Amino acid sequence: MDISVKEIEHIADLSRITLTVDEKNTFAKQLTNILGYIEKLNELDTDEVQPMAYATFLKNVFREDKLKSSFSRQEILELSPSSANGFFKVPKVIE
Amino acid sequence: MKYEVVMGLETHAELDTESKLFCGCSTKFGSEPNTQTCPVCLGLPGVLPVMNKKAFEHSLKAALSLSCEISEFTNFDRKSYYYPDLPKNYQTSQNYFNIGNNGYVDIVVKGKEKRIDIHNVHLEEEAGKLVHPETSGANYSLVDFNRAGVPLLEIVTQPDMRSVEEVESYMQTLRNILLYIGVSDCKMQEGSLRFEASISLREEGSNVLGNRVEIKNLNSMKAVLKVIAYEISRQSSLLDKGEDVLMETRLWDDVDSVSRRMRSKEEAHDYRYFPEPDLVPVWIDQEWIDETRTTIPELPVSKRQRFVNEYTISDYDAGILTDDKLLADYFEECVGLSQDSPKELSNWIINDVLRELNERKTNVQDFIVSPKMLVDLVKIKPAIGSSIAKDVFVEMINTGKTAPSIVKEKSLTQMGDVSELNDIVAKVIDENPKAAEDYGKGKKSALTFLIGQTMKVTKGKANPKILTEIFKEKLSAGSK
Numbered sequence: 001m002d003i004s005v006k007e008i009e010h011i012a013d014l015s016r017i018t019l020t021v022d023e024k025n026t027f028a029k030q031l032t033n034i035l036g037y038i039e040k041l042n043e044l045d046t047d048e049v050q051p052m053a054y055a056t057f058l059k060n061v062f063r064e065d066k067l068k069s070s071f072s073r074q075e076i077l078e079l080s081p082s083s084a085n086g087f088f089k090v091p092k093v094i095e
Numbered sequence: 096m097k098y099e100v101v102m103g104l105e106t107h108a109e110l111d112t113e114s115k116l117f118c119g120c121s122t123k124f125g126s127e128p129n130t131q132t133c134p135v136c137l138g139l140p141g142v143l144p145v146m147n148k149k150a151f152e153h154s155l156k157a158a159l160s161l162s163c164e165i166s167e168f169t170n171f172d173r174k175s176y177y178y179p180d181l182p183k184n185y186q187t188s189q190n191y192f193n194i195g196n197n198g199y200v201d202i203v204v205k206g207k208e209k210r211i212d213i214h215n216v217h218l219e220e221e222a223g224k225l226v227h228p229e230t231s232g233a234n235y236s237l238v239d240f241n242r243a244g245v246p247l248l249e250i251v252t253q254p255d256m257r258s259v260e261e262v263e264s265y266m267q268t269l270r271n272i273l274l275y276i277g278v279s280d281c282k283m284q285e286g287s288l289r290f291e292a293s294i295s296l297r298e299e300g301s302n303v304l305g306n307r308v309e310i311k312n313l314n315s316m317k318a319v320l321k322v323i324a325y326e327i328s329r330q331s332s333l334l335d336k337g338e339d340v341l342m343e344t345r346l347w348d349d350v351d352s353v354s355r356r357m358r359s360k361e362e363a364h365d366y367r368y369f370p371e372p373d374l375v376p377v378w379i380d381q382e383w384i385d386e387t388r389t390t391i392p393e394l395p396v397s398k399r400q401r402f403v404n405e406y407t408i409s410d411y412d413a414g415i416l417t418d419d420k421l422l423a424d425y426f427e428e429c430v431g432l433s434q435d436s437p438k439e440l441s442n443w444i445i446n447d448v449l450r451e452l453n454e455r456k457t458n459v460q461d462f463i464v465s466p467k468m469l470v471d472l473v474k475i476k477p478a479i480g481s482s483i484a485k486d487v488f489v490e491m492i493n494t495g496k497t498a499p500s501i502v503k504e505k506s507l508t509q510m511g512d513v514s515e516l517n518d519i520v521a522k523v524i525d526e527n528p529k530a531a532e533d534y535g536k537g538k539k540s541a542l543t544f545l546i547g548q549t550m551k552v553t554k555g556k557a558n559p560k561i562l563t564e565i566f567k568e569k570l571s572a573g574s575k
């Protein structure tokens with residue numbers, strides 16, 4: 001399966017990263033190689049095998065609906081680059 | 096050209112829990128911004144979400160109440176996208192194994208029942224809230240994450256609705272079910288109930304679906320009804336001109352009452368769903384389903400049917416009474432106290448109680464007239480007549496006193512015994528045939544005269560209001 005430069009651009013866009021022309025070409029080649037390697041698995045017959053998304057066999061882990069104290073707002077806002085009046089401040093979002 | 100409109104609805108309902116879906120932060124509405132947040136709901140690195148059991152059980156209860164097939168295996172997926180109200184850059188939701196699938200809701204439109212199919216019911220987390228500063232030229236937005244992580248139920252229908260009335264009835268029926276089973280307060284003014292609509296038109300009689308337009312940002316039922324009217328007119332005028340309706344996502348602007356195209360970049364979603372590795376899957380066995388089923392109360396549709404059968408009231412009246420669970424409970428409490436007059440009690444509730452509740456903007460739970468007080472009023476009514484009963488009702492609301500004590504205090508039953516008064520009135524009419532005849536010919540003052548004569552006989556003890564009623568009834572009966 002060949003990954004085109006166009007697909008690399010789409011993935012970069014979804015991930016909000018900027019790539020140079022050289023990087024796009026490099027990544028297209030590398031991803032094509034990686035996927036080609038993984039492709040080998042398709043030779044196996046997995047019709048009878050259930051997909052496995054979890055590495056453990058844990059299930060039904062819940063917590064009770066109980067309140068715990070939240071963190072102090074000041075402490076939390078200090079983690080962000082910018083804040084105002086108790087809010088996080090972000091670049092203008094156009095609705 | 097004539098078009099048929101084809102609609103489906105996605106409903107988001109915030110679930111009623113104390114704490115958020117994956118952390119112990121409060122879900123309380125209206126607190127100071129960012130005072131209900133922690134590393135989990137802010138998506139800081141290294142945190143581990145743990146599912147709120149109540150939120151999951153609420154979802155299961157809702158899925159069962161909407162007649163869904165319950166998945167034996169369910170899990171959660173990450174839905175990735177970037178938006179400043181989403182701290183983790185993905186929303187924890189369900190995509191591959193929803194809690195419920197293939198359900199339905201029966202609605203009634205113009206007396207006809209129709210089944211709306213539910214595609215799926217799933218559980219996800221709420222996003223934060225963006226605030227756009229009023230100051231013109233401000234180059235920033237503000238974010239409050241108090242809502243981020245509040246449990247949210249999403250209910251998705253098939254494109255089964257064909258008219259505004261059907262959509263309205265579906266929304267009301269669904270809201271009513273959620274309120275009955277107690278999983279959401281459905282307060283639209285607090286954003287607890289929101290909608291997204293998909294609307295397409297096709298030539299009447301055609302089987303091919305037209306291009307579908309999705310509308311986001313519908314924060315009330317009213318907005319949904321407005322957007323449907325707007326889109327029908329927008330899309331049909333495009334089609335009339337021979338133009339295509341674009342398959343797109345639009346945002347509803349409630350202030351200007353228009354829908355606007357979202358910029359294509361915003362709608363170019365590629366969510367890259369994959370199983371959430373930080374949460375373990377949930378297996379739902381039959382025992383859990385059966386247990387949950389026992390917690391579901393009688394739902395509005397069956398209650399309505401039972402009211403018609405059990406109390407012989409009209410389907411319309413039963414519909415009004417069961418539209419609000421608290422009102423239905425109020426009615427049943429009244430009927431429990433006095434089995435002989437369900438029809439009259441239903442009339443009082445629908446006409447008088449509801450009017451007062453609307454005027455006073457209160458709900459039946461906080462209403463000063465208790466079921467016992469209403470029943471007492473209905474019991475004493477024959478002795479005072481219906482128009483005085485209405486006055487007594489108002490007095491009960493204003494003073495909180497019971498009907499018998501108001502009647503006693505104001506001596507409303509002095510000579511209020513209708514049968515006794517009936518005899519006296521009959522006698523006065525006999526003795527004053529001329530006045531009776533004049534009244535029959537339309538002379539209003541004749542009635543005043545007759546009442547005056549009766550007052551003389553009763554030494555002023557008769558209630559003029561009751562007298563007027565008796566006279567009117569007798570004289571109109573006599574003139575036939």
Ligand SMILES: [Zn+2]
Pocket residue numbers: 115118119120131132133134135136137244
């Ligand atoms: Zn939290």
